[in-house]
Amino acid sequence: MSHVLVFGHQNPDNDAIMSAVVLAQLLNQVEYLGNEYEACALGPLPAESAKLLAEAGLPAPRLLDAIEPAEEGADPQQVVLTDHNEPGQSVAGLGNAQVIGVVDHHRFGDFTTAAPLHIVALPWGSSCSIVAKLFEVLGQKPTDTQAKLLLSAMMTDTLMLKSPTTTDVDRATAAKLGEQLGVDPVKFGMEVFLSRPSGSFTPEQMVGNDIKLFEVAGTKLLIGQYETVDKSRALGMIPEIREAMRAYQAEKGADGIVLCVTDIMEEGSQVLLEGDTAAAQKGLGIEDVAEGVWMPGVLSRKKQVAAPILAAN
Numbered sequence: 036m037s038h039v040l041v042f043g044h045q046n047p048d049n050d051a052i053m054s055a056v057v058l059a060q061l062l063n064q065v066e067y068l069g070n071e072y073e074a075c076a077l078g079p080l081p082a083e084s085a086k087l088l089a090e091a092g093l094p095a096p097r098l099l100d101a102i103e104p105a106e107e108g109a110d111p112q113q114v115v116l117t118d119h120n121e122p123g124q125s126v127a128g129l130g131n132a133q134v135i136g137v138v139d140h141h142r143f144g145d146f147t148t149a150a151p152l153h154i155v156a157l158p159w160g161s162s163c164s165i166v167a168k169l170f171e172v173l174g175q176k177p178t179d180t181q182a183k184l185l186l187s188a189m190m191t192d193t194l195m196l197k198s199p200t201t202t203d204v205d206r207a208t209a210a211k212l213g214e215q216l217g218v219d220p221v222k223f224g225m226e227v228f229l230s231r232p233s234g235s236f237t238p239e240q241m242v243g244n245d246i247k248l249f250e251v252a253g254t255k256l257l258i259g260q261y262e263t264v265d266k267s268r269a270l271g272m273i274p275e276i277r278e279a280m281r282a283y284q285a286e287k288g289a290d291g292i293v294l295c296v297t298d299i300m301e302e303g304s305q306v307l308l309e310g311d312t313a314a315a316q317k318g319l320g321i322e323d324v325a326e327g328v329w330m331p332g333v334l335s336r337k338k339q340v341a342a343p344i345l346a347a348n
């Protein structure tokens with residue numbers, strides 16, 4: 036029996052947290068491979084995740100800083116990655132671990148393993164949609180608590196099923212979980228979303244809260260997303276946000292940084308660029324202008340921001 040760590044990406048969002056928490060519970064309840072699974076997090080929990088877990092009486096996942104090399108003669112730490120697969124978005128020292136599984140809905144980049152592994156990758160709206168499907172595959176029914184945690188992340192990751200990443204599977208799964216809980220999925224998702232303390236976000240939090248590193252055309256490009264129900268507050272502090280973008284980029288040693296201020300009510304993103312963002316400008320067809328560029332309909336970093344940038348370079 037091994038003690039396996041299950042975790043989502045750095046700067047975790049609600050999907051990264053809930054996919055790890057609920058997948059670890061599922062694998063434990065079916066005694067998958069005879070292992071014991073522990074959910075971890077690679078950073079502080081988003082406010083909505085902390086609130087949902089506290090309400091459910093569940094402990095927050097353990098904060099994992101790094102994975103150290105195995106001691107002489109010992110087996111490497113086994114891990115399951117959820118909601119990511121790229122080493123640049125994962126734990127420090129991932130190379131010291133043995134990845135035995137991945138449950139993800141992102142592109143695969145720079146990912147290799149020494150041994151065969153379990154990979155469940157589907158281009159659905161959230162990693163929690165895939166975890167919900169795995170309950171079915173493993174002959175289990177989610178408890179009401181598990182259904183609630185899964186549905187919360189499905190809603191935050193698909194921006195209440197409005198993001199173009201949303202598939203029919205997500206809509207059907209959300210309806211089923213909502214029925215089990217006796218809630219309307221979209222109304223429930225909006226409540227989860229509004230439990231974020233959006234009014235108190237600092238420029239540093241807007242930049243660093245949900246940001247991922249991509250290797251594009253030989254450069255390191257950071258792409259962040261700040262989701263809000265009212266972009267006007269953020270747009271009133273653009274000089275401070277730009278300063279925070281420059282500081283974050285310098286701290287991470289990246290070449291450029293893109294920040295999408297996504298307004299889920301107006302259904303679009305104001306896109307700000309700092310540093311070397313030639314690749315991003317080419318991919319998005321926009322220029323680096325002081326106040327940023329409003330891109331109507333752009334809600335998904337993965338599909339409408341990262342993908343066109345990676346495809347164009």
Ligand SMILES: [Mn+2]
Pocket residue numbers: 050051118140160161162192
């Ligand atoms: Mn996700």
